[in-house]
Amino acid sequence: MPASTSFRIVLTEDNHTTGYNMQEITPDDTPVVRMVGITKRFPGVLANDNVNLTLHRGEVLALLGENGAGKSTLMNMLVGLYRPDHGEIYIKGKLAEINSPQDSMALGIGMIHQEFMLVGNMTVAENIILGMKDLPFVPPMAEIKKNITELSKRYGLQVYPDKIVHDLSVGEQQRVEILKLLYRGAEILILDEPTAVLTPGEARDLNEIIKKMLQEGKSAIFITHKMDEVMEFSHTVQVLRRGKSVNVCPTSTIDRIQDLANMMVGRDILFSLDRGPYKPTEVMLEARNLVMECIAGGGKRILDDVSFTLRGGEILGIAGVAGNGQQQLTEALTGLMLVNSGQVLIHGKDYTNKTPLQIIKGGVSHIPADRGRMGVVGDMSVGDNLSMKKYRTKELSDHSIIKRSWVRLFADRLIETFTIKTPSQDTSVKFLSGGNIQKTILAREIDSCGGILIAVYPSRGLDVGATEAVRQNLIKQRDMGNAVFLVSEELEELLMVADRVAVMFEGRIMDSMDVKDAKTEELGMLMAGVERRDI
Amino acid sequence: MRLALEKRDSKSRKMTILVPIVSLMLSFLLGAIVLGLNRANPVQTYIAMAKGAFGSQSKIQFTLVKAIPLLLCGLAVGIAFRLKFWNIGAEGQYVSGAIGITWVMQFWTFLPNWMFLPVGIVVGVLFGAIWGGIPGVLKAQWSVDETLATLMLNYIIIGYAEYLYINAWKAPRGNMGTVRYPEFAWLPRIWGRVHAGVFFALILVVVLWFVLYKTRWGFELNMIGKNQRAARCQGVSIKKNIILAMLISGGIAGLAGAIDSAAVTHQLTKGVDAGYGFTGIIIAWMSGLNPIASIFIALLMAALETGSDALQITLKLPAAMGEVLQGLILIPLLAGTVFTEYRLRILSKHKEISA
Numbered sequence: 001m002p003a004s005t006s007f008r009i010v011l012t013e014d015n016h017t018t019g020y021n022m023q024e025i026t027p028d029d030t031p032v033v034r035m036v037g038i039t040k041r042f043p044g045v046l047a048n049d050n051v052n053l054t055l056h057r058g059e060v061l062a063l064l065g066e067n068g069a070g071k072s073t074l075m076n077m078l079v080g081l082y083r084p085d086h087g088e089i090y091i092k093g094k095l096a097e098i099n100s101p102q103d104s105m106a107l108g109i110g111m112i113h114q115e116f117m118l119v120g121n122m123t124v125a126e127n128i129i130l131g132m133k134d135l136p137f138v139p140p141m142a143e144i145k146k147n148i149t150e151l152s153k154r155y156g157l158q159v160y161p162d163k164i165v166h167d168l169s170v171g172e173q174q175r176v177e178i179l180k181l182l183y184r185g186a187e188i189l190i191l192d193e194p195t196a197v198l199t200p201g202e203a204r205d206l207n208e209i210i211k212k213m214l215q216e217g218k219s220a221i222f223i224t225h226k227m228d229e230v231m232e233f234s235h236t237v238q239v240l241r242r243g244k245s246v247n248v249c250p251t252s253t254i255d256r257i258q259d260l261a262n263m264m265v266g267r268d269i270l271f272s273l274d275r276g277p278y279k280p281t282e283v284m285l286e287a288r289n290l291v292m293e294c295i296a297g298g299g300k301r302i303l304d305d306v307s308f309t310l311r312g313g314e315i316l317g318i319a320g321v322a323g324n325g326q327q328q329l330t331e332a333l334t335g336l337m338l339v340n341s342g343q344v345l346i347h348g349k350d351y352t353n354k355t356p357l358q359i360i361k362g363g364v365s366h367i368p369a370d371r372g373r374m375g376v377v378g379d380m381s382v383g384d385n386l387s388m389k390k391y392r393t394k395e396l397s398d399h400s401i402i403k404r405s406w407v408r409l410f411a412d413r414l415i416e417t418f419t420i421k422t423p424s425q426d427t428s429v430k431f432l433s434g435g436n437i438q439k440t441i442l443a444r445e446i447d448s449c450g451g452i453l454i455a456v457y458p459s460r461g462l463d464v465g466a467t468e469a470v471r472q473n474l475i476k477q478r479d480m481g482n483a484v485f486l487v488s489e490e491l492e493e494l495l496m497v498a499d500r501v502a503v504m505f506e507g508r509i510m511d512s513m514d515v516k517d518a519k520t521e522e523l524g525m526l527m528a529g530v531e532r533r534d535i
Numbered sequence: 536m537r538l539a540l541e542k543r544d545s546k547s548r549k550m551t552i553l554v555p556i557v558s559l560m561l562s563f564l565l566g567a568i569v570l571g572l573n574r575a576n577p578v579q580t581y582i583a584m585a586k587g588a589f590g591s592q593s594k595i596q597f598t599l600v601k602a603i604p605l606l607l608c609g610l611a612v613g614i615a616f617r618l619k620f621w622n623i624g625a626e627g628q629y630v631s632g633a634i635g636i637t638w639v640m641q642f643w644t645f646l647p648n649w650m651f652l653p654v655g656i657v658v659g660v661l662f663g664a665i666w667g668g669i670p671g672v673l674k675a676q677w678s679v680d681e682t683l684a685t686l687m688l689n690y691i692i693i694g695y696a697e698y699l700y701i702n703a704w705k706a707p708r709g710n711m712g713t714v715r716y717p718e719f720a721w722l723p724r725i726w727g728r729v730h731a732g733v734f735f736a737l738i739l740v741v742v743l744w745f746v747l748y749k750t751r752w753g754f755e756l757n758m759i760g761k762n763q764r765a766a767r768c769q770g771v772s773i774k775k776n777i778i779l780a781m782l783i784s785g786g787i788a789g790l791a792g793a794i795d796s797a798a799v800t801h802q803l804t805k806g807v808d809a810g811y812g813f814t815g816i817i818i819a820w821m822s823g824l825n826p827i828a829s830i831f832i833a834l835l836m837a838a839l840e841t842g843s844d845a846l847q848i849t850l851k852l853p854a855a856m857g858e859v860l861q862g863l864i865l866i867p868l869l870a871g872t873v874f875t876e877y878r879l880r881i882l883s884k885h886k887e888i889s890a
Contacts, residue, residue, distance in 0.1 A: 336767060357770035368768055377762040384754070388769045391754055400750050 030093045031056050032188055032219050033078065033109075038087035040073055047073040048084070049243040055188065058214050061221045062234035062251070064264055066463030070243040071223045075190050078221075079104040079111045102133075110181030111190040114461075116173050120166035124148070127165055128180045151182055155212045156205075170322070171202035178209065189213070191222040193461070195229060207233060227257045227264075239263045261464060273471055276479040278499050281312035283348070284483040285333070285364075285452050290342035292328055292507075302328045303339065304507040312451065315474060315484040317498030317515070319491060320527055322457075325507035326487045327369050330456050333485070334366045335359040346452065360389065363450025367441055369457050369487075371434075375441040378430030382422045383411035385429045385440055389448035418443040419469070435466030442473055453477050456487045471497050491523055503527055540877040550875040555821055558868040559835075565867070566860045575852055584857075587845020588838035596727040598834070598841045600799060603732045604629070606833035607791035608815025610736075610743055613824045615667075615784040617747070617760045620777060624670060624685025625788040626812025627692040628663040632789025633796045634696055635662030637803040640716040641704060651720035656793045663789015664782045666692060671781025675774035693808045700803045712804030722798035730798035735790065743826040756780060788812060810858075814840075817865050836861060 033055040040048040048070045055061050063071045076082045078089065080098040089096050091107045098104050104111075118127050125145050129135060145161040152159045157175045165173060174194065181189060195203045210220055210233065224230060230237050231251060237260070239247040247263050254260060292303035303325050310316045318326055331337040333344055335356040344352045346362040354362075368374035376385045387407050390396050396406050411425040420439045422432055429437060438458065445453065455474060459467040474497055478484050488494050494501050495515055502512035503526035510526040567577035588598050608625045615622035636655040639646075646654060666688060673679035699713070706714040724730045747753040758766035759776055767773055791811060796803065814836050822828035843857025 334768070355770070355772065356767060357772065360770040366768060373762070374764050374768045377758050377765050379761040380757065384757075388758065388765075392751055397751055400752065402749060402751055402754055 031090075032092055033221075034090040034093075035074070035078065036088045036090070038074065038077060038084045038089075040070075040077060040082060040084050046243050048077075050087070051240070051243070051245045053238060053245070054248075055219050055221060057217055057219055059219050059236060060210065060214065060234045061219075062230040062237045063221055063223045063240065064227070064230055064237055064260065065240035066264055066465060069240040069264075069463075071240055072192065074240070075111060075192070075221065075223060078190065079109055105184055105186070108185060108187035109190065110184065110186035110188070112174065112177045112181065112192060112194065114192045116177055118165045118173055118176060120164075122165060123161065124159055124163050124165060124168075124176050124179075125161035127176055128161075128183050132184065148179065148183065152179060155179075155182065155209055157209055169202075171198050171205070174198070174202075174206070175209075182213075187218050189218065189220045191220060193224055194222055195224075195226070227260045230254075230260060231257065264464060273468075273475055273496060275475045278314070280314040280499070281481060283309045284312050284346070285310040285485060286343075286345040287329075287333065288343040288345070290329070290332060290339050290344070292325075292332060292337065292339045302507050303332065303342075306342070306504075306507070306509055308502060308509060308512065310452070310483045310485055312481045312483050313478055314500065315478045315486055315498045316512075317494035317501040318485070318487040318504055319494050319501050319523055320489070320504035322489050324504045326504050327456060328507075329504070330366070330369070330454055330485070330487060333359075333454060334364060360448075361450075364452045364454060365389075365445035365449040367438075367445050367453070367455040367458050369460075371437055371441055372430075376429045376437055379428055381426045382415065382420065382429055382432070382440060383407055383425035386411045386414050386425075386444050386447075389444055414443040414447060418446075418473075435462050435469075438462060438466060438470060442470060446473060446477060449477065449482060452483045452485070454485045454487075457489065458486070459488070459490075459493060467493075491520055495520070540873070541880050547875050547878075551823070554871040554874055555823075555868060558871050559864060561867040562860065562863040565863045566856075569859055569863075570852075570856070573852070575850060580846065580850060580852065580856075583846055583849045584839070584842030586842075587849070588842035590845075593727060594841065594845075596729050598837045599729045599733065601840055602833045602837035603730075603736050604791040604795045604809075604811040605814055605818060605836050606736045606829055607739065607794070608788055608811045609818030609822065609829045609833050610739060610815075610826055611667075611784045611787035611791065612812075612815040613819035613822065613826065613829065614743070614747075614756075614780055614787070616819050617756045617824055618777060618780050619760050619763075620671070620674065620780065620784075621682045622667065622670070622685050622781065622784055623682060623816060624667065624688050624812070625784070625815045626808060626810065627685070627689035628666045628785040628788035629792035629795075629812045630689075630692045630696050630807055631666035631785075632659035632663040632792030633800075633803055633807050634692070634699065634792075635659035635789060636793040636796050637699075637704065637713055637716075640720060641714055648717070648719050651717065652722065652797060655716075655720065655797060656790065659793025659796070660786045660789045663792060664786035667781045667783075667785015667788065668778060671778040671785075674781075675777045689808075689812070696803060696807055697805075700805065700807075704803065706802075713802045716797065716801045720797065721801060722794060724798070730794075732794040732798050735794060737830075739787065739790075740826045740830060747826065788815070814861060817861060820865065821868055 031054045033053065035051065035053040038048050038051045038053075039046075051070070051074055053061075053074065063074070065071045073082060077084050078098065080100045080103050083099065089098060091109070096107055098107070119130065122130070125141060125148055128148055129139055129144055148159070148161045151157075157179055159172065159175050159179055165176065168176065178189070194206060198206060213220065222233065231254065234251045237247075237249060237251050237254065238245060239260070241264060286309045288307050290303050290306040291301060294300040294302055306325075306329060308316065318329070320326055328337060332339045335351075335354050335358065338353045342352070343350060346359065346364060349362070351359055351362055372378065377388070387396050387410060390410070391402055391407075396410060397403055408425065414420070415422065415425060418439050420432075420443060421436050429440060432440070442458070453474070458470045458474070462470065471493065474484050474486060478499070486494070486498055495518065498515050500512055500514055501518050501523065503510040503523060505527060563581065570577045570580050587594060589595055608629060611625050611628065612622055636659040639655040639658045640651060643651070643654065670679070670681050670684035670688060673684050674681045701711050704713045706712055722730050722732060725733070747756065755766065755771045755776060758769065758771055759773060763773055792807070795811075796807075800807070818829055818832045818836055821832045839857045839860050843854050843860070846852040846856055847854045
């Protein structure tokens, strides 16, 4: 075994062949969108500093940048959620005054936000027409449905107008969002990290859909921080860094993905992580035949006979498309959900269906999937959030009384150690960026860790710098002899960070293997539910 | 010209203080309109109200006597509201406390004289706690909506109290009301009409302030109220805390009922549901759930009540005017809290002025 193992992102030729043929694009001369000298200041932050942006008809522009680089701010000004302090926006050559999303829709601009704006208990058709102004009091649903079906056929967006939205998969919901915009006649689509929630297959479908729309003369801007997507999807790439536009160039002129990464963060990014040798110790966390049944759905199994072992000094990665039971598995391990049968063993002792507090005391730390809703209390300060595990220990409180002065020292130490960027420890957590919120959680969980760290999608939605910090920290825990249970939807991350990978599909663990034996294609098949023996 | 709200980058401290004060002034302005519609001179009316509330020693005493149960009910509601448990049943828990103390006073005759008052108060607190605990358990165990549960429980206990003072526990003389408590069991007065209940209320303010802001349990309540799922992930038991908080909330409202019975009415009779529990909701909300701020808001609400009683006599205006004003205070306040996290921008064609 080598003393230091490193993994690299490999962009195969394949990725490029699925992209567009750049020569086909002949941009129209008048740009459909021209943003000139856009400056937007928020209290204390210059979110956009004299940014220019040009989008032509039939063009896909990738807007690349770290979290907080100003991508979303720029786009929110295009759809009327914010107004620029300075600068002008021209749509199809005409100066436009965009004060609201209605104004932007009237100009043919529509945005698909990261969090979908759909009403779960209404049908697809109802969602599509919801909020449209020129409808009669009783909308002619039959006609509307016909139009929707036609539109969906035209773009290859398979959608059933009568289905209830909350029965749809995330990919299908995204299609409804796209359809909603197309139905209203959007010419310019803005997509905010469209593939973050999709399976590889769904991402490919989205690619096809966008291609069709381009053929119809529509244009798109998409916000992303995934570099391989830039290469795959776009004609032009524009890089923002700290509110400034640092580069605009045709995607075809980019030779090395590394160059893009450097432009984005302004320094060299480690694509391989230093790690010590793999020296697994005793079993720290074990699941035996866990079964969890759906409360409502007549015995449907959310977890189906799940077993695994996790040793100290080891990172077990759980691969799989989101929604195949990974989150329920972690909630069962952390005591947030109950299992119907099976056993959870922590350091060899039975912790099945114990309370979250007992499990925390048993030595388990948890970085939850939804950091805003489960990881932090947004309205409480950074200092309070950092102390949410240890407030009950002698380190921060004397009997039942929390010692504020101890908390202050403690919080300052963690803020420094984990380089959390915050004006002060008294700032409410919700005012921090996503990356710094995650660092706050990481700091709290790692500091209080009693041997086992469960991390669920820890780098989801984070920029390159913060992602790297998260991964480094997980590896550091492993090198210190702790056991790390890592759920991720990015194979690349698992291959880079984990020692062993298990694949979950429909509540089952399909297979598990050492990372050094794992092949991307094979894992991909397992994620899609294909048994190993069938491969 | 257009108006737009923009998110602030942190909570504005200035606004947190300014909003309640401006809201108060706005509500008096709104009240002036209502008074104007009733052909009353607003300035004259407000002066009459101020005189009615603070015009003489005995008037100040009346106001203080009302402020005691109001403050206690505000504290009671505030505890539940910290958990985002919408306890609008303080009124019922108050009545429950009054029933509790009356039961002891009337039927626990085996007690030595000196024990009537303390035991009566303790039983009143327990009765209030039970009446608050029921919706707490319902919510914690079966997710029963607390707003409806607490509201409905009000009507049940108020109706039951009525049955007791008109029927089951009615004193032999008169057509309603229980037998008066023995005089040795009354809560002593300390200044005119003002009774020792004021100490209970003020001590409780200090205790609650300490518990809520300094202890682990206060920290847990804060976490649950601001993000229940995150609190659960951190190992805080939601069920246990909801039940505990409701026992305490109900207990404090019960204490208010017991104290007012032992010090003011000396019996259970018509008017026991005086609305202190409902006004407590306004107090809790206006004070931002801060026990110390509750003292001042409770005084203000008490002054509005005694002040408007005076209106009836001096200006021949309905006493309900005070309730109208109480209600009017809440509307600009609720609308105004948005400014603590957002700022208003006035968008004109070419220039922008931030407010």
